[in-house]
Amino acid sequence: MSKPQKVYYIAEVGKACNGDLDYCRKLLSECKKAKVNAVRFHHYFVEEIVHSSIIDDTSVAERAWSFELKLPFIDEILFDKMEYKKILNWCRELGIDFIATPWDIKSAELFKNIGIEDYKINSMNAMNYPLAYELLKYGKNVYISTGGLSEKEVENLYYDINSKAREYSKVTFLHAVCAYPAPETILNLKSMRTLLRYTDRTGYSSNDNIEASVLTAVALGAEVIEKHVHLNGYNKELHKASMSIDNFSAVIDQANQVVTAMGIDIKHESRGEMVNQDLFSKSIVLKSDILKGTILNDTNLTLKLPPRGINANQWTNVVGMRAANDLRKGEYLFSSDIVDESIENNIPLKEDSCGYRAHIPGKIGIVARLSDIELMTTNRNIDYVELHFAASDINKVLPCKDYDLDLVIHVPEYADGQLLDLCSYDESFRQFSIDAINDVIQKARDLKPHFKRCIGNLKFIIHPGAMMFSGESDNSRRHYELFADSLLKLKSRGLELLIENMVPFPWYLGKDWSVNQGNTISFMDAEEIYNFCMKYDYAMCLDLCHAKLYTNYAGKDFFEYMKTVQPIVKHLHFSDCLGIDGEGLHIGEGDINWNQVCEVFQNYQYGWTPEIWNGHHNNGVKFFEAHNRLNEEFKKIKA
Numbered sequence: 001m002s003k004p005q006k007v008y009y010i011a012e013v014g015k016a017c018n019g020d021l022d023y024c025r026k027l028l029s030e031c032k033k034a035k036v037n038a039v040r041f042h043h044y045f046v047e048e049i050v051h052s053s054i055i056d057d058t059s060v061a062e063r064a065w066s067f068e069l070k071l072p073f074i075d076e077i078l079f080d081k082m083e084y085k086k087i088l089n090w091c092r093e094l095g096i097d098f099i100a101t102p103w104d105i106k107s108a109e110l111f112k113n114i115g116i117e118d119y120k121i122n123s124m125n126a127m128n129y130p131l132a133y134e135l136l137k138y139g140k141n142v143y144i145s146t147g148g149l150s151e152k153e154v155e156n157l158y159y160d161i162n163s164k165a166r167e168y169s170k171v172t173f174l175h176a177v178c179a180y181p182a183p184e185t186i187l188n189l190k191s192m193r194t195l196l197r198y199t200d201r202t203g204y205s206s207n208d209n210i211e212a213s214v215l216t217a218v219a220l221g222a223e224v225i226e227k228h229v230h231l232n233g234y235n236k237e238l239h240k241a242s243m244s245i246d247n248f249s250a251v252i253d254q255a256n257q258v259v260t261a262m263g264i265d266i267k268h269e270s271r272g273e274m275v276n277q278d279l280f281s282k283s284i285v286l287k288s289d290i291l292k293g294t295i296l297n298d299t300n301l302t303l304k305l306p307p308r309g310i311n312a313n314q315w316t317n318v319v320g321m322r323a324a325n326d327l328r329k330g331e332y333l334f335s336s337d338i339v340d341e342s343i344e345n346n347i348p349l350k351e352d353s354c355g356y357r358a359h360i361p362g363k364i365g366i367v368a369r370l371s372d373i374e375l376m377t378t379n380r381n382i383d384y385v386e387l388h389f390a391a392s393d394i395n396k397v398l399p400c401k402d403y404d405l406d407l408v409i410h411v412p413e414y415a416d417g418q419l420l421d422l423c424s425y426d427e428s429f430r431q432f433s434i435d436a437i438n439d440v441i442q443k444a445r446d447l448k449p450h451f452k453r454c455i456g457n458l459k460f461i462i463h464p465g466a467m468m469f470s471g472e473s474d475n476s477r478r479h480y481e482l483f484a485d486s487l488l489k490l491k492s493r494g495l496e497l498l499i500e501n502m503v504p505f506p507w508y509l510g511k512d513w514s515v516n517q518g519n520t521i522s523f524m525d526a527e528e529i530y531n532f533c534m535k536y537d538y539a540m541c542l543d544l545c546h547a548k549l550y551t552n553y554a555g556k557d558f559f560e561y562m563k564t565v566q567p568i569v570k571h572l573h574f575s576d577c578l579g580i581d582g583e584g585l586h587i588g589e590g591d592i593n594w595n596q597v598c599e600v601f602q603n604y605q606y607g608w609t610p611e612i613w614n615g616h617h618n619n620g621v622k623f624f625e626a627h628n629r630l631n632e633e634f635k636k637i638k639a
Contacts, residue, residue, distance in 0.1 A: 005259050006555045008203070008224045009252055010099060010120075010143075014041035015239045016230035019077030025090060027231050027245065032094045034249030039096055040120055040226070041087070043078055043110060044103035085114050099143070108134050120226075123147030123178040123205075132161055142171050143224065145205045147178030151194055158198035172224055173198055175217075176205040181241040184208070189216050196221075207241040211251050218255045219262060225255065263579055280305060282312045283617075284333040294323045301333070309334045309618055335618055357381060357627055359634035362572075363607045365408065366623040367616060370398055376620040377405065383453065384408055386461075386609045389440050391415050398443055400450045407451035408571065408607060409444040410461045411437055421465030422486035423479040423522070430482065433465070434489050441491055448494075457496040459571055459607070461541045462487075464502060464523045476522035483523075484536055498541040498571050501529055504553045505581040524550040526564040539570040545577045545584065545611065548592050553580040558593065562600040572601070574630065575611045584613030586622070587629040594630075598637040 011031045017024040031039055079087065091098045101120045102108035108131065111119070117140040125131055126144055135142050146154050154173065161171065173195045177186055187208060195202040203224025204217035214225055228242040243251070282303040290300050297319050303312050309332035310318060322339040357364050365384035368376050370393075373385055384406035391414040413420060415436035422437075424430040441460065448454050464483045487497060502523045523529060524546075533540055542565055551558040574597075576590030577583050587594060610626035 005218075005221065005223060005262060007218055007222065007255060007259055008037045009035065010038045010040055010224065010226040011036045011245070011248065012040045012042075012226060012228045012239070013230075014043075014078075014101075015076070015228060016242060017041075017079070019079060021079075021083060021086070023231065024079075024087060027229070028087070028090050028094060028096065030231065030245040030249075031229070032096055034245055035252055036248070037097060038099050038118070039091065040099040040101060041079070041084070042101035042103065042122070043084075043107040045106050048104035048106050081110055081114060084111070088114060088116070102131070102135075105131055105134050112138055117141070119143070121145065123149070123176050126157065127153070129160065136161060136171075140170075143174055143203075143226075144171060145174045145176040145178075146195065147176030147205070147207070151191075154195065154198060171199060172201055172203060174203045174205045174224060174226065175222075177207055180207050180239065182208040184210055184213070187213055189213065189220055192217065192220055192222060209241055209243070211243075211247070211254075214251050214255055215258050218258045227251075260580075281307045283307045284310045284312065284315065284318060286327050286329050286331050286333060288329050290323055290327050292323055292326050296321050296323060296333075296338070307614070307617065308332045311614075311617065335621060357631055359631050359638055360608060360627065361602060361634070362604045363406070364627050365406070365607050365609050366620055367410075367609060367611065368620075369616075370400055372616065372620075373403060374401075376616070376623070377403070380624060384451075384607060386410055386607075387447070388412075389443075391417070393443070394436060394439050398447065400447055402450050402452065404452050406453040406607075407448060408459045408461065408609070409440070409447075411440055411463060413463060419465070420463070422462070423465045423482045425478075425482070430486060434486055437462070438491050441495060445494060457494060459498055460492070460495040461498045461500055461571065463500055476528075479522040480528070480532055484532070487536070487538070496539065496570070498539050499523070499529070499533065500541040500573070501543055501546050501550070501565075503543075503546040503549050503581070503583065505549075524554075526556075526561040530565055530568060533568045538568075540565055540568045541571040541573065542569045543573040543611070544592060544597060545573065545575045548577050548590075549580055549583065552577075552591060559596045559600070562597065566600055569601075569604070570606045572604070572606070572608050573611045574608060575613070575626070584611060586612055587626060587633065594633040595637060598634050602634070602637065 011034075013024065013027050013031070016027065028039060088098050097118055098116055099118045099120050100108075100111040100116045101122055102111055103122075103125060108119075117138075119135045119139045119141070120143040121128070121132060121135065123145040126146060126149060132142075132144070144157070146157075149157070158173075175189065175192045175195060177188070179186065187210075189204065192202045192204065201223040203222045203226065204214065205226040206213055206217075207228075214227070217225065227248055228239040229245045229248050230242045232244045232246050282305045285302050285304045286300065287302045288300050290296075294300070301315075301318070303315070318333065318338065324337050324339045327333070327337060363383035365382050365386055366376055367388055368385040369390070370387065377385065382405070385403070386408040388410045389412040391412050394412065394415055411420070415432070418429070418432070420433040420436055422430065422433050424433065444458055444460060448458050464479070490497070502520045504520055504524060506520055526547075529540060532538070542562075544562075547561050547565075548558050550556070551561055574587070575583065576585035576587050576592050578585065578590045582590065608627070608630065610623045610630075612622045612626050615622035615626065
């Protein structure tokens with residue numbers, strides 16, 4: 001599956017520093033604020049890179065360099081070994097990578113000896129094979145600029161270093177134009193696509209003064225952007241294509257917007273679109289009374305909202321089928337009302353000799369409301385229902401029949417038209433959220449006796465909240481503190497509180513029924529959630545879809561995420577996903593590696609709840625198909 005693009009930003013700062021440590025430290029701090037990932041410094045020993053005849057006789061140099069009549073770098077002041085060590089420590093404190101560009105092997109040894117692992121080879125050294133081979137021996141990442149090289153030269157370079165690169169490091173070829181500053185007429189940014197024949201990822205080392213060039217490069221798929229930068233307001237002798245750090249910060253923000261807008265190369269619905277579809281799409285309704293066996297067509301069928309039963313997107317599969325029952329005008333059409341069982345919304349469950357759930361470890365259940373438990377569970381082999389409270393349930397008396405099932409409760413997301421938030425900086429609203437959830441807790445206790453398999457503490461799933469909107473603070477540490485305080489104020493006796501991991505770009509409904517998107521900054525990272533739960537003695541509801549969307553967005557490893565939180569997971573929500581906000585897909589239709597899921601949770605003993613989008617439609621058929629697909633995945637790994 002296609003993955004979201006991530007961009008790694010490198011600021012070349014060595015030229016601007018010109019040996020000034022105070023300037024350097026200020027510039028590093030500004031780079032951190034600008035969300036730069038790495039800073040780059042170059043070093044050379046003149047006697048290692050320039051022929052002695054030129055050093056000794058400037059007239060020779062004047063004949064060799066016909067314009068400047070002087071080596072352009074000869075007067076530059078460089079840092080020494082001890083100063084680079086100090087700079088490296090500053091970078092580590094700030095969480096910024098240090099990338100070195102040695103122009104010669106002696107300089108490479110200098111950087112190696114102070115612990116540098118990432119290297120950049122500039123365009124003028126791209127064909128310096130002895131240097132390249134040396135850096136490939138110990139470089140963790142090696143970036144090579146290809147300015148001034150033809151495609152044939154890039155190809156030769158690739159084949160010449162290929163065996164070394166495979167053995168020692170990861171090589172990234174960067175498109176560059178080694179004219180300073182380069183005009184737009186020679187940027188030729190589409191050639192980055194050519195470089196992808198020779199590297200897993202590519203990028204752009206910008207030697208121009210055109211801000212749009214970086215945005216264009218990112219839109220074309222650049223995963224690395226490099227730019228010469230300097231402090232604002234300084235008029236030192238700078239690289240001719242240098243940009244102020246404030247301007248580069250603005251470019252980074254714009255480029256990240258481009259990356260987000262580009263998405264992935266698969267056409268899919270976003271969660272926001274799904275919400276709109278749920279509100280405004282239509283379903284098939286009977287236009288007139290018809291008898292069993294009657295052919296269904298546009299004379300007796302129509303489409304109306306809200307969606308329920310068979311969706312409008314199945315119209316062509318329904319037309320021409322026969323009615324399985326006598327049907328009345330105005331009723332929604334369900335797959336059970338049709339003789340043909342082949343439509344998408346009613347895929348029969350596959351059963352082996354042990355049943356469709358035989359290989360799933362732990363318990364299986366479905367999402368339900370009190371009003372549809374019987375429709376969703378009759379003649380179906382499940383262990384529990386997970387009741388999702390709605391805002392309208394908070395102030396209602398909730399009559400309930402008795403069921404031979406276990407029970408899990410999921411808190412409502414809204415109350416009185418407001419999105420609940422147990423991490424809110426607004427103390428009055430945080431208290432409002434606590435009070436609303438305490439009301440739900442009491443209702444949960446009242447419901448528990450009606451579920452005969454619900455023994456021991458009732459599992460109660462909580463969303464922390466912490467969705468950020470324009471103008472709000474983004475102090476994630478404060479979120480955890482506020483949430484811990486909110487949990488202490490919940491009347492949770494007899495309940496087992498399970499904290500659900502959040503999604504980076506959540507969707508919610510405004511009071512005007514418009515669909516809006518927030519930006520979560522906490523309760524997503526595996527280690528942070530694990531540490532929180534261990535510190536305060538809580539367990540977790542792991543939403544696999546949320547976790548994968550977060551790891552897609554953050555560039556982290558989903559397998560490692562699951563292994564980190566597995567010891568604290570006592571409930572699971574599962575569905576597949578795409579990109580950074582494509583939620584609720586069926587297993588096998590998105591980015592999740594289900595073999596890895598089965599490996600991590602093969603000895604799991606708690607609940608699996610499918611959260612397939614609109615899975616409750618058509619009496620929950622999609623939910624049970626999700627269990628079937630999960631069962632097949634576990635069957636594969638056990639085999």
